[in-house]
Amino acid sequence: xxxxxxxxxxxxxxxxxxxxxxxxxxxxxxxxxxxxxxxxxxxxxxxxxxxxxxxxxxxxxxxxxxxxxxxxxxxxxxxxxxxxxxxxxxxxxxxxxxxxxxxxxxxxxxxxxxxxxxxxxxxxxxxxxxxxxxxxxxxxxxxxxxxxxxxxxxxxxxxxxxxxxxxxxxxxxxxxxxxxxxxxxxxxxxxxxxxxxxxxxxxxxxxxxxxxxxxxxxxxxxxxxxxxxxxxxxxxxxxxxxxxxxxxxxxxxxxxxxxxxxxxxxxxxxxxxxxxxxxxxxxxxxxxxxxxxxxxxxxxxxxxxxxxxxxxxxxxxxxxxxxxxxxxxxxxxxxxxxxxxxxxxxxxxxxxxxxxxxxxx
Amino acid sequence: xxxxxxxxxxxxxxxxxxxxxxxxxxxxxxxxxxxxxxxxxxxxxxxxxxxxxxxxxxxxxxxxxxxxxxxxxxxxxxxxxxxxxxxxxxxxxxxxxxxxxxxxxxxxxxxxxxxxxxxxxxxxxxxxxxxxxxxxxxxxxxxxxxxxxxxxxxxxxxxxxxxxxxxxxxxxxxxxxxxxxxxxxxxxxxxxxxxxxxxxxxxxxxxxxxxxxxxxxxxxxxxxxxxxxxxxxxxxxxxxxxxxxxxxxxxxxxxxxxxxxxxxxxxxxxxxxxxxxxxxxxxxxxxxxxxxxxxxxxxxxxxxxxxxxxxxxxxxxxxxxxxxxxxxxxxxxxxxxxxxxxxxxxxxxxxxxxxxxxxxx
Numbered sequence: 001x002x003x004x005x006x007x008x009x010x011x012x013x014x015x016x017x018x019x020x021x022x023x024x025x026x027x028x029x030x031x032x033x034x035x036x037x038x039x040x041x042x043x044x045x046x047x048x049x050x051x052x053x054x055x056x057x058x059x060x061x062x063x064x065x066x067x068x069x070x071x072x073x074x075x076x077x078x079x080x081x082x083x084x085x086x087x088x089x090x091x092x093x094x095x096x097x098x099x100x101x102x103x104x105x106x107x108x109x110x111x112x113x114x115x116x117x118x119x120x121x122x123x124x125x126x127x128x129x130x131x132x133x134x135x136x137x138x139x140x141x142x143x144x145x146x147x148x149x150x151x152x153x154x155x156x157x158x159x160x161x162x163x164x165x166x167x168x169x170x171x172x173x174x175x176x177x178x179x180x181x182x183x184x185x186x187x188x189x190x191x192x193x194x195x196x197x198x199x200x201x202x203x204x205x206x207x208x209x210x211x212x213x214x215x216x217x218x219x220x221x222x223x224x225x226x227x228x229x230x231x232x233x234x235x236x237x238x239x240x241x242x243x244x245x246x247x248x249x250x251x252x253x254x255x256x257x258x259x260x261x262x263x264x265x266x267x268x269x270x271x272x273x274x275x276x277x278x279x280x281x282x283x284x285x286x287x288x289x290x291x292x293x294x295x296x297x298x299x300x301x302x303x304x305x306x307x308x309x310x311x312x313x314x315x316x317x318x319x320x321x322x323x324x325x326x327x328x329x330x331x332x333x334x335x336x337x338x339x340x341x342x343x344x345x346x347x348x349x350x351x352x353x354x355x356x357x358x359x360x361x
Numbered sequence: 362x363x364x365x366x367x368x369x370x371x372x373x374x375x376x377x378x379x380x381x382x383x384x385x386x387x388x389x390x391x392x393x394x395x396x397x398x399x400x401x402x403x404x405x406x407x408x409x410x411x412x413x414x415x416x417x418x419x420x421x422x423x424x425x426x427x428x429x430x431x432x433x434x435x436x437x438x439x440x441x442x443x444x445x446x447x448x449x450x451x452x453x454x455x456x457x458x459x460x461x462x463x464x465x466x467x468x469x470x471x472x473x474x475x476x477x478x479x480x481x482x483x484x485x486x487x488x489x490x491x492x493x494x495x496x497x498x499x500x501x502x503x504x505x506x507x508x509x510x511x512x513x514x515x516x517x518x519x520x521x522x523x524x525x526x527x528x529x530x531x532x533x534x535x536x537x538x539x540x541x542x543x544x545x546x547x548x549x550x551x552x553x554x555x556x557x558x559x560x561x562x563x564x565x566x567x568x569x570x571x572x573x574x575x576x577x578x579x580x581x582x583x584x585x586x587x588x589x590x591x592x593x594x595x596x597x598x599x600x601x602x603x604x605x606x607x608x609x610x611x612x613x614x615x616x617x618x619x620x621x622x623x624x625x626x627x628x629x630x631x632x633x634x635x636x637x638x639x640x641x642x643x644x645x646x647x648x649x650x651x652x653x654x655x656x657x658x659x660x661x662x663x664x665x666x667x668x669x670x671x672x673x674x675x676x677x678x679x680x681x682x683x684x685x686x687x688x689x690x691x692x693x694x695x696x697x698x699x700x701x702x703x704x705x706x707x708x709x710x711x712x713x714x715x716x717x718x719x720x721x722x
Contacts, residue, residue: 156668156706157519157683307517309670311695311706315686322518325676334672336699343697343704345517345672 002125005029005036005068006098010130012041012050013070014185017133018205018214019044021187022280024101024137026050029068030058037065045280049074051083055090066094070130072101075109084114094121098130102141139303139350140282145274149186150286151179151306152293152321159314160290160321167199168318171308174339179287180205182306184212186285188239188276193220195289200226202234203287217241217276217284219292221267223248239279241272266295273301290321297327305347308339363486366390366397366429367459371491373402373411374431375546378494379566379575380405382548383641385462385498387411390429391419398426406641410435412444416451427455431491433462436470445475455482459491463502497643500664500711506638510547511647512540512667513654513682520675521651521682528560529679532669535700540648541566543667545573547646549600549637554581556650561587563595564648578602578637578645580653582628584609600640602633627656634662651682658688666708669700 012027020026020042028050030038040053048056051073058065073083073095087095095115101107112122136147153171154160162168183189184205191203196218205212216235218225221243231238237254244259251257258275261268269292276284286296296302305328333348373388381387381403389411391399401414409417412434419426434444434456448456456476462468473483497508514532515521523529544550545566552564557579566573577596579586582604592599598615605620612618619636622629630653637645647657657663666689694709 154517155519156515156670156689157681158517158674309517309704311689311708313519313683313686313688313690316681316684318686320518320677322674323677325674325679327674328517328672329674334702336697336702336704338697338699341695341697343670343706345704347672 001034002068002096002123003127005031005066006070006096006125006127006130008036008039009068009070009098010127010133012039013133016041016043016050017185018187018283021045021282024071024134024282026069026071028054028070030054031066031068032062032064037062046079048080049083052080052086055086055092058090061091063091064093065090066096067092069095069097071099071134072097072106072111072124073115074101074106075111075114076105084111087115087120088118092120094123096123096125098125098127099134100124102138135350136282136303140277143277145277146187146281146284147303148190148273148284148286148296148301149182149304149306150288150293150296150302151182151308153308153310154321155310155312155314155318157313157315157318158320158322159318161319162314163317163319165198165289165319168314170310170312170314172310172340172342175308175310175342175344178306178308178339178344180207182285183214186214186283187281188215188217188279188284190217190219190272190276190284190286190288192288192292193218193223193225194291195287196229196231197224197226198289200230201287202230204234215239215281217272219267219269219272219288221262222246227252239276241267241275243267269296269299269301290319290323293321294323294327300349303348303350305345305349307345307347308342309345310342362395363429363457363484364488366392366427367431367457367486367488367491369397369400370429370431370459371488371494373400374494377402377404377411378546379544379548379573379644382406382643385432385495385643387430387432389415389431391415392427392429393423393425398423407440409441410444413441413447416447416453419451422452424452425454426451427457428453430456430458432460432495433458433467433472433485434476435462435464435467436472436475437466445472448476448481449479453481455484457484457486459486459488460495461485463499496711497664501638501643504638506635507548507642507645508664509551509634509645509647509657509662510543510665510667511649511654511657511663512543512669514669514671515682516671516673516675516679518674518676518679519681519683520679522680523675524678524680526559526650526680529675531671531673531675533671533701533703536669536671536703536705539667539669539700539705541568543646544575547575547644548642549576549578549640549645550596551578551580551633551637551645551647551649553649553653554579554584554586555652556648557590557592558585558587559650561591562648563591565595576600576642578633580628580630580633580649582623583607588613600637602628602636604628630657630660630662651680651684654682655684655688661710664709664711666706666710668706668708669703670706671703 009027016025038057213236217239370388377386399418403411574597578600
């Protein structure tokens with residue numbers, strides 16, 4: 001029973017994924033006599049938490065309600081009052097939560113103790129799916145850096161574009177849908193001015209129900225992004241990272257500019273990623289060309305890589321994803337997913353400590 | 362019931378796969394009162410057919426036996442007597458077979474008519490798994506050329522060997538097992554003297570139960586195969602195809618030599634494949650380097666391609682499988698199979714007529 005209601009709370013939380021940063025996405029379900037009587041999810045920082053939205057839907061003082069919530073309820077004043085107070089005020093009988101909030105303030109205040117002191121039963125009921133859901137939030141909380149996921153679509157011969165980098169559709173419609181879901185559920189999309197100028201992408205999430213504009217971070221060392229790029233119309237906000245030695249003569253609307261130090265002639269990528277964490281983004285989704293794809297991996301800044309592989313051969317003159325050997329040699333955890341006539345390889349770099357990749361026989 | 366017994370007959374037939382050429386592999390099951398009372402399979406040309414082996418196991422004249430057989434029973438004298446006679450002599454009540462023998466002699470003699478004339482009930486009960494099993498036999502029967510299956514193991518960047526072609530283990534143990542099964546179930550393995558001289562492979566089928574030696578065909582235009590190559594000890598027989606202009610000064614034991622015409626400086630590959638068909642081989646399994654891999658595809662001589670893809674990057678200096686663009690563009694039927702941390706892409710070139718590959722979105 002607990003698992004079923006918590007997974008329903010997770011379904012609610014997923015609806016808020018990608019819009020709540022710097023807050024985590026949270027889903028909640030109220031159950032009375034074994035029946036679901038309300039569901040809700042957090043809509044974003046500054047708005048009421050999932051628990052508060054949930055209890056608002058209910059008539060006053062129904063006895064014996066169990067509240068299922070994906071994340072441990074908060075116990076401190078932020079932009080909204082502590083959920084613990086709201087739960088106590090309503091007279092909830094039992095709280096079941098799946099993931100312990102790693103936020104040090106919440107840990108220190110001890111939600112379980114606060115609730116139990118008021119006679120409320122509390123159960124911590126972890127589930128693997130919900131642990132996975134909060135992986136990036138936990139990573140961001142403990143390191144102040146975001147969880148970085150990168151994708152690349154390639155042919156069988158490791159090419160990502162045509163001759164001279166000419167844009168080519170490589171992967172199929174199923175992979176495109178996967179990309180749009182990933183964009184939707186990320187907090188910010190990281191790209192480069194080079195990609196924007198070459199391909200002029202929209203970089204929004206085109207999903208059932210319409211197009212969703214996302215915050216976009218652009219690596220633009222020399223401030224060369226075209227002023228009529230499509231992203232100016234299709235993004236929620238643009239964060240532009242440029243070489244500290246270049247000053248922007250003419251800032252554009254809806255853009256923030258951040259001067260950055262350089263390393264070996266390029267922007268300090270670690271500093272860019274850390275800065276995005278400082279802005280409160282937990283999940284960064286990266287769509288870039290071969291140069292930055294390799295640089296981010298080589299700098300150890302990637303947490304997860306999705307390689308879309310399509311059954312085409314673009315030939316030796318096409319642009320390669322792999323200027324060097326051994327890019328993926330340290331990956332310890334890999335899985336494949338069949339996507340029609342394409343496959344996606346998922347490399348999970350966070351599991352590197354657990355063992356070496358076994359790819360030889 | 363019919364399906365279950367025919368699939369058991371297929372399991373029997375699979376045991377003979379790869380040793381029966383020029384005969385097809387056949388499995389048979391005898392059923393009495395709904396119970397299996399005997400099973401058998403054909404062991405190879407010149408030995409008794411599956412039906413004959415089966416009936417030999419049975420006491421005389423059990424009434425009401427149904428004989429399940431993967432392939433239509435033969436009706437003519439070859440190296441052994443016609444199965445139709447043996448079935449009639451025993452007094453079988455019903456024959457259920459899955460695949461109609463495309464051999465024109467058998468078609469002309471009409472097994473069903475012969476059996477029905479003797480009061481035996483006959484049912485043709487086709488099954489997709491058995492249709493697939495006889496695909497190569499039907500292809501060979503109608504075209505006199507064998508069914509050609511080729512495999513290649515590659516890295517994510519389309520490389521098949523290290524710098525200067527240095528041998529590298531690329532794919533994993535699951536793929537190796539797949540290769541050994543494919544070798545086992547093929548009639549002959551086609552390779553090149555270049556591959557033998559560079560890698561010195563055994564090219565036998567190393568399967569549970571031991572090593573199985575196979576006939577090997579070698580493309581060796583200038584008769585340069587090393588005289589101490591391992592294949593001389595690990596193969597059943599060697600068929601050596603050489604340029605007609607080169608004469609073999611010193612033939613080796615257990616080898617047959619075939620002078621071949623050349624086309625554009627290389628052996629006429631179509632002539633080699635047709636010659637293998639003339640030797641009675643239905644299934645050719647090909648393990649070669651990049652040059653012949655491409656040449657066979659470009660000449661339209663491949664029926665099925667297995668690409669093993671491993672999650673490694675060998676880099677720009679490693680040997681590529683793909684000297685040209687667009688190698689796989691005409692494939693209409695592709696499927697992927699996950700093999701641990703590798704995947705196998707299967708291209709079925711025989712389905713080309715049915716539609717174009719949809720890999721763009």
